[in-house]
Structures are given as structure tokens and as C-alpha cells.
Amino acid sequence: MRPDKQGHFGEFGGQFAPETLMPALIELETAYREAQTDPEFQRVFQEYLRGYVGRPSLLYFAERLTKELGGAKIYLKREDLNHTGAHKINNAIGQSLLAQRMGKKRVIAETGAGQHGVATATVAAMFNLECEIFMGEEDIERQALNVFRMRLMGASVRPVSSGTGTLKDAINASFRDWVTNVRNTYLLVGSVVSAHPYPMIVRDFQAIIGEEAKAQILEREGRLPDVLVACVGGGSNAMGLFHPFYEDRQVHFIGVEAAGKGIETGQHAASLSAGGIGVFHGAKCHLLQDADGQITPAHSISAGLDYPGVGPEHSLYKVTGRAEYVSITDAEAIEGFQLLSRTEGIIPALETAHAIAYLAKMAPQMDQQQIIIVNLSGRGDKDVQSIANVLENF
């Protein structure tokens, strides 16, 4: 589906941005629409996806996991095998090509867990762009390895101490930098969030995941899957998988949010499952807020899901029933992390482990003729140390 001219997905999305940025958002949309219909741009994008990212990523039949769970056939879309180890690079390549097309020599980005920051620093190094990454002080401590990676690749990492010192504050800081340096700077948003046209652009650059998965499953099984499962923080890996199946109504979409310490504790990041509708970071969407409309901090063991808002197109999927949104606690995610490691020899990112944990609940309820594709959005090397700390007595 296409958003309207101002980027509304039904009642959601839009452009709730300071006036200083509006001309830049309009310029970005124009540049993107031109790039979309420019065969040369598309050719170059595909070339980097193939030659640098390593696409197409595999669609792997998880035979032992399927047997262990004893229900539907499980396929894993292996975005963890991409260069830099997650789906984030697809979007970083696409947008950095767009930045160059627009003549911007400086890119800035926000990051939570550091995966999007690493992806942005990576492409900035390859394309020789000046790169600054905004990251919350708390996340810098939690993700020291990714900070080192970004610096190694020539990016400067700017600590953000305001607010809660996490992803949402890093996004605030990147907006403030963009407001100040908008004339020469490209803001490389990492998820399907923010003001139009970002949710559309990020979705389109991530749609390669679902396009490949569709072709691969048709080749392997001769039919479409019954269920798609993906974790949802901002929602880019989920939207990238879901979007190409949008018109295939028989394919059920399940987005898995972070229930943190439990929805009932209030310490979670499940904006679709437990939040209300509001306007945050440029778009109308579901979000976590108090009775006065102040944004409340999210909690998740996974820094990549630790975000109080969500992409507006997911909000539309939620209210129209096109997708179902469920949630998985920190403790369940750790079980999912171990389950996939133990049964398949694949260590998933903690974000992805939420999708695995839900899979473990649903697959046994389905019959053996049914097919599930899970987006294995990232690899878990970055999380091994923190899980080791949690599982001290393991």
C-alpha cells in the first residue's frame, strides 16, 4: 500500500516535524521518488546488495527445530548472514546512495543497540561520507563493542545524556543535529519510524527481505507460507518481511514485541500491544505514554526493541487486523536465544530471540503441513556477553 501525499497510513504516520525540517523532508521525498523510477539507481542498489551485503540471504529449513517443536515446518530467513550481521545494512546502503544522489557529504544516524549505527558507519566508510552516530550514554555502556566498531570505521559516536540516555533520546539528538545542519546533512533513519517519507523509504529498502523470501519459499515448497513471524521494535525487519506479502491475504503476519519484565509491570516496550495512540518522533502511531501525553521510558533486555513508539504502518496493520501483535518477556526471550542456539547452531540476536520464543509457543499448535517463515533479523554475537551475565549459573 502507498501512504498518501503527506505520508499517512490510514490515520497514522504523517509529518509532525519542525518547520525547519519540512523543506528537507519534501526534498527527500522528491529525490526518493525520482530514484525509485531510475533504473540506474535501482541497478546500483541491487549491485551493492549482492556484492557487498551478500544477498540474497538464505531461506533455511530449520529441520531440528521443526522436529523439536513438533508442529509447522519452520524456515528461517537468514538476515543474520548479511555483512555486519543484521538486516539494518539493506536500508543503510539504500539511504546512503540516496544521500549521495542528493549531494550530501555528511550522514548522521541514531542507534540503540548499535546495529543501525554500525551499518551506517560501515556504508559511510565504504562511500567515504562523514559520519556521526548519536547514541544514549546508557546504551554506550551496554554496547561497548559496537561503539568500538563504529569508531574503528571512522565514525564519531556522540554520547547523548539528555532524557533517559537511550534510543529515544538519541533520536531526539539526531533530529536536533539535523535541524541545525540540514543544508549539508543527510539523516539516515534506521527503522520504519519518524516523519514521512522515512517509514516508506525504510520499508521499501527492507522489502528485499520479503521479496526474496517469497520467491524462495515458492521455489522450495511451491506455495506461500501460512505465517510470517518477526520481532518489532520500530518494526523495520518485520515490515521488510511482511510488505511484499501484503496482498496475499491468506498469509498471517505476527509481530512480536518486547514485554520486558511483563506487560502488567509497566516495564515493557510493547507499544502496539499495550500502548495508546499519539504523535511521537514525527508520526502518529501507537506509543507508551502517561495520562498527560508524556512519553514514558520503554524497557527491554534487548536494546534494539527498547523504544516507546513504533512504525505507523504497523499501527495501521494493527487497527485493520492485517497483522497480529503479541509480546514476549525478557525471560522468554532468553529461552528463545538458547533454543535456537542449541537446536540449530545459530545464535540469534536478542531482538530476534523474541520472535523465536513466540515461535516456540505457536509452532506446536499448528499441523505439520503448515509453513512458518521467521525473520532471523540479526546474529547474537553482540549479546553473548550480556546473556552470559544473566545466565551466570548456567
Next chain:
Amino acid sequence: MNRIDATFEKLRQTGRKAFMPYITAGHPSLAVTREIILALESAGADMLELGIPFSDPIADGPSIQRSSEWALQHGTTPDKILQLVADVRQQSQIPISLMSYYNPIFYRGVSSFCQDAARAGVDGLIVPDVPVEESGPLAEAAQVAGLDLILLVAPTTPPDRMQRIATASRGFVYCVSVTGVTGARDSVSEDLAPMLTTLRQTTDLPLVVGFGVSNPVQAGLIAQRADGVIVGSAIVDRIHVCRDDPQAMLVELHAFTSDLSAAVHDHA
């Protein structure tokens, strides 16, 4: 005629420009905010921009971020701010425009927010994350309630877009003088003069300049071209420094804003 229009009309007759301080409500406390408003008026403020603190103020620099965090930590809510305005109205008829990010307004419901604000004695709304494209529902609710929805133009706004914004704005046009967030700067941006020239050709609304104005010299220079000057962060910083001693703060603020007010009023 509402208080904003009436004030500009009166100023126009005497050839004077408007001095409009910004403060964050609840910084350092709602009780002191009330005293600050009265002190600002006695120092010569013609209008007031009163900020509703928000958890994620993306258009604001460090000073207003800090004052907003402070106010929220000390229990400031939209309800209490509207009550404060109603209290101030017992003693003062200074035009008050509320500055709020959109979510607190949206969450309450745009109609009820506007009705409640108007009933408390608010005159205008400034909502930095609602550009003209998204302003429809809020503009309608504001109009029904009798509030001015004041729109912003920026140095990056192209001329045809300025015209569209000026046509939709009510009360005045808020001219953002710098490409950046709020916060004190030392000089007057070179972007300002061409922006004001373009706007003069497209609208009869008063043009009020804010962002980056921190001292009487700048304020005076801007008053030569604009119809009003907003000073925010420089005032908020002084409030923050004296937050533990309200009496000293009021004396300091009175002195500082008297100078600003004089610079704006005696610009010629």
C-alpha cells in the same frame, strides 16, 4: 478582538514593537512561575509565551530541555498549567500563548484541549511539531475555541511555502531566526532579513522573531525590522541559576527583562 490582536493594535498605534518572553511553566515551580509572569509584565513584557514541558522536546536546545525536565520532575502537568493561567488572569490581562509539543494536546483531544485552554484565559497556541500540512484539525479546534494557532516559518522555508503558512497562521507569524534549535546565540542570523522581507510582501500579520535572541543589542536590532521579539533560553537560564532563591531571581529577571524590553521598545 482577542488580547493578541488588541495588543498589536495598541502597539502599532504608538509605533512600538512587542517584547515577548518565553518561560517554561513549572520551572522552578508553578507558584514561582506565577510570580515570574507578573514580574515580566511589570518589566515591560507585552505578551508571554508559556511552555508546557514535554518529555521529548526535539526543537529545543539544552536550556529549554533542562527546564522541561526540571518541570516534569517536579510534577508539572497541563491541568496545573491551565489552572495557573486562570489564576494569573485574576491579576493580569497580558496575552498568553501556550507553547506545547503536539502529543500532550492530541492525547487530551484537540477540541477539549482548546476549549479548556480558552476557558482558562489562554490566547494562542504555538506547536512546534505541527507544520501547516498537519495543522487542519488543531486549527479548526482552536478557531472554534477562539484561540490563535500561531504557525512558524524557518530560514529554510521557501517563499511560496511562507505564503501558505502566513495565510494559515493566526495572531502573528512566528519567525524562527536561525537554522537550528532554541538557545542563546551572540549575533543576529543573516537569514533573518531576507525572511522578513519576503513575509512582508505576503502578509499583514505581525512578524515576531524568536530562537537565538539572548541580549538587548540583538533584541534591539531585530525590533528595527520585526513587530516583536521573543527571548527564551537566556531568560530560562537565569531562572535556572537562581532556582533556589526566588526573591533574588525575581530581582535579577526584572533587571534583565527591563533591559530587553527597553531595547525592543526604543529600537528606533
